[in-house]
Amino acid sequence: MKKLLPLAVALFAVSLAAGCASKRAKTDGAGEESVASSGATTTPDDSASASGIESAGSVGGDMGAGAGPTGELANRRIIYFAFDSDEIRPDDQALLARHAQWIAANPGTRVRLEGHTDERGTREYNIGLGERRAQAVRRALALQGGAELQVPTVSFGEERPAAAGETEEAFSQNRRVEIVYGN
Amino acid sequence: MTKLKLLLPALSATALALLSPAVPAQLRIDITSGVTDPIPVAVARFAQEPAAPTAAFDFAEVIRQDLERSGRFRLLPRERMPGAPSRADAVVAADWRNLGTDYVLVGRATAGPAAGQSTVDFELLNVLNGQRLLSERLVVPAATARNGAHRIADRVHEKILGVRGAFATRIAYVSVDGAPPNQRYQLLVADADGEAARVILESRQPLMSPAWSPDGEWLAYVSFEARASAVYVQRLRTGERRRVSARRGINGAPSWSPDGSKLALTLSGSGGNLDVYVLELATQALTRITDDPGIDTEPVWAPDGAAIYFTSDRSGGPQVYRVAPTPGDRPKRITFGGGYNARPRLSPDGTQLAFVTLEGGGYKVAIQDLAGGGSRVLTQGRFDESPSFAPNGATLIYAGRERGQGTLATVSADGLITQRLKSDRGEVREPAWGPFLR
Numbered sequence: 145m146k147k148l149l150p151l152a153v154a155l156f157a158v159s160l161a162a163g164c165a166s167k168r169a170k171t172d173g174a175g176e177e178s179v180a181s182s183g184a185t186t187t188p189d190d191s192a193s194a195s196g197i198e199s200a201g202s203v204g205g206d207m208g209a210g211a212g213p214t215g216e217l218a219n220r221r222i223i224y225f226a227f228d229s230d231e232i233r234p235d236d237q238a239l240l241a242r243h244a245q246w247i248a249a250n251p252g253t254r255v256r257l258e259g260h261t262d263e264r265g266t267r268e269y270n271i272g273l274g275e276r277r278a279q280a281v282r283r284a285l286a287l288q289g290g291a292e293l294q295v296p297t298v299s300f301g302e303e304r305p306a307a308a309g310e311t312e313e314a315f316s317q318n319r320r321v322e323i324v325y326g327n
Numbered sequence: 328m329t330k331l332k333l334l335l336p337a338l339s340a341t342a343l344a345l346l347s348p349a350v351p352a353q354l355r356i357d358i359t360s361g362v363t364d365p366i367p368v369a370v371a372r373f374a375q376e377p378a379a380p381t382a383a384f385d386f387a388e389v390i391r392q393d394l395e396r397s398g399r400f401r402l403l404p405r406e407r408m409p410g411a412p413s414r415a416d417a418v419v420a421a422d423w424r425n426l427g428t429d430y431v432l433v434g435r436a437t438a439g440p441a442a443g444q445s446t447v448d449f450e451l452l453n454v455l456n457g458q459r460l461l462s463e464r465l466v467v468p469a470a471t472a473r474n475g476a477h478r479i480a481d482r483v484h485e486k487i488l489g490v491r492g493a494f495a496t497r498i499a500y501v502s503v504d505g506a507p508p509n510q511r512y513q514l515l516v517a518d519a520d521g522e523a524a525r526v527i528l529e530s531r532q533p534l535m536s537p538a539w540s541p542d543g544e545w546l547a548y549v550s551f552e553a554r555a556s557a558v559y560v561q562r563l564r565t566g567e568r569r570r571v572s573a574r575r576g577i578n579g580a581p582s583w584s585p586d587g588s589k590l591a592l593t594l595s596g597s598g599g600n601l602d603v604y605v606l607e608l609a610t611q612a613l614t615r616i617t618d619d620p621g622i623d624t625e626p627v628w629a630p631d632g633a634a635i636y637f638t639s640d641r642s643g644g645p646q647v648y649r650v651a652p653t654p655g656d657r658p659k660r661i662t663f664g665g666g667y668n669a670r671p672r673l674s675p676d677g678t679q680l681a682f683v684t685l686e687g688g689g690y691k692v693a694i695q696d697l698a699g700g701g702s703r704v705l706t707q708g709r710f711d712e713s714p715s716f717a718p719n720g721a722t723l724i725y726a727g728r729e730r731g732q733g734t735l736a737t738v739s740a741d742g743l744i745t746q747r748l749k750s751d752r753g754e755v756r757e758p759a760w761g762p763f764l765r
Contacts (some may be wrong), residue, residue: 267712269669272640308731
């Protein structure tokens with residue numbers, strides 16, 4: 145292990161360089177490639193760094209807080225869901241209408257919808273369920289704000305819980321879609 | 328495969344910070360149940376020539392631990408052994424027989440043939456009938472002495488039980504540290520006994536779904552490092568890493584074809600409809616396999632390459648389906664019992680299907696005979712998931728929860744033997760058992 149340290153350092157230098165040199169992926173931009181047409185790139189994006197088995201690479205820095213609505217609306221960016229459901233509660237429709245209006249009035253601000261599930265069920269299937277929720281919110285926003293509202297979605301499934309624990313309280317906080325501004 | 332661009336700037340402070348030791352969580356095995364009538368075996372201390380580079384390494388102890396933890400054997404404690412023979416012809420069979428031992432393994436190590444290597448000769452004796460079952464020689468580099476011991480244990484397991492042992496194999500898994508929303512994710516590879524864990528990737532964003540290439544050289548996985556899912560493949564020896572799918576929407580659930588040339592994976596496009604695709608790694612050619620408005624995901628290749636099994640909720644709740652890995656084939660439903668059957672994995676011989684089933688309010692690992700159709704539940708947890716077969720098909724590793732923490736556990740395919748692999752910190756999940764090493 146110790147003998148390999150210089151190699152590990154070199155790998156880091158190389159991989160960081162590759163990360164810096166490559167273009168940042170436009171993972172949340174509108175009008176990107178569709179599933180069928182895109183190819184793959186060969187360099188990691190963002191701060192990605194690969195590593196040999198003897199050393200750890202580190203990737204994926206925190207998301208920065210971005211521009212978005214201020215005041216009360218800024219604190220009400222999360223839509224919660226019932227178990228195994230992607231149905232938006234009637235109370236939340238009014239909230240989504242206000243977000244839709246804000247988004248329509250601020251076309252320069254990036255917005256995206258992050259879908260999440262609780263931890264019950266298998267992980268990749270939950271990625272699908274989180275996506276379903278994000279798409280339901282996307283459709284609701286489009287309905288409220290006009291068809292030109294093209295808000296991208298991402299699903300984290302159960303991988304980024306808001307609350308830890310195996311209680312119904314934690315589960316209910318984790319079944320959500322977050323409206324994220326400025327990323 | 329393409330290498331990372333070789334640009335060499337001065338090493339930045341960030342790079343040094345990243346190098347600060349990411350000490351991997353250690354896994355420890357507890358046997359929680361074994362067979363009622365284990366086979367009595369003794370492993371005598373291996374004699375070592377003083378000049379042998381492995382002189383300080385206790386082969387017999389590692390072999391003893393492997394065999395004991397398999398749940399199939401009962402090991403004679405060293406202090407009760409009638410002597411310390413290192414050759415079969417020095418074993419007095421009656422002395423061992425009288426202690427209730429059926430088999431005795433002896434061995435010896437000498438220096439060479441090359442520097443840093445030992446030559447290990449080992450013999451397995453049936454002391455009931457005096458038959459010598461094994462007499463083999465293994466060249467063991469001192470740096471990988473543990474692996475040498477695991478290989479010897481594999482041979483003993485095979486000779487006595489008729490099934491190759493899977494001690495000299497590796498597992499990949501994900502560990503998570505920290506409280507939400509500030510979690511740190513690591514992708515690790517360890518020996519099958521949990522030793523020698525190495526972090527191969529670390530991220531502030533989720534890492535998931537590790538999958539071994541058939542040759543054991545690469546892992547495919549999903550990383551959210553670019554703030555959306557993407558599928559990567561990474562060569563374990565070098566860390567060489569390649570992003571193979573970062574399409575709009577979901578990129579998930581990679582599974583290697585048996586010949587290693589393709590990945591099955593899940594893509595959603597911007598419309599959010601998950602379907603199963605096959606990606607040819609050399610050409611990037613993409614073939615759509617399923618086309619359904621429901622969620623189609625968690626594909627896995629059958630060992631003969633003739634079918635892909637996957638999860639779909641096209642009929643309501645998630646169920647396992649089978650489809651040919653070519654466009655246009657109509658998927659056939661495979662699981663029927665209960666309302667939730669997902670994340671299939673095939674046994675190495677292709678005859679058994681392991682999956683996650685919802686039963687009595689808990690998610691459990693179940694196994695189904697593909698020829699006979701009947702299924703049985705193997706585990707008792709509430710959050711059991713991610714089953715993965717050992718390459719000998721005898722054991723499955725899976726993830727569960729205990730006192731609010733994610734842990735790994737194994738269960739034999741017959742359900743008789745269970746073990747827990749406890750992590751000393753953080754949560755461990757998504758185990759994937761690697762193939763036999765060459």
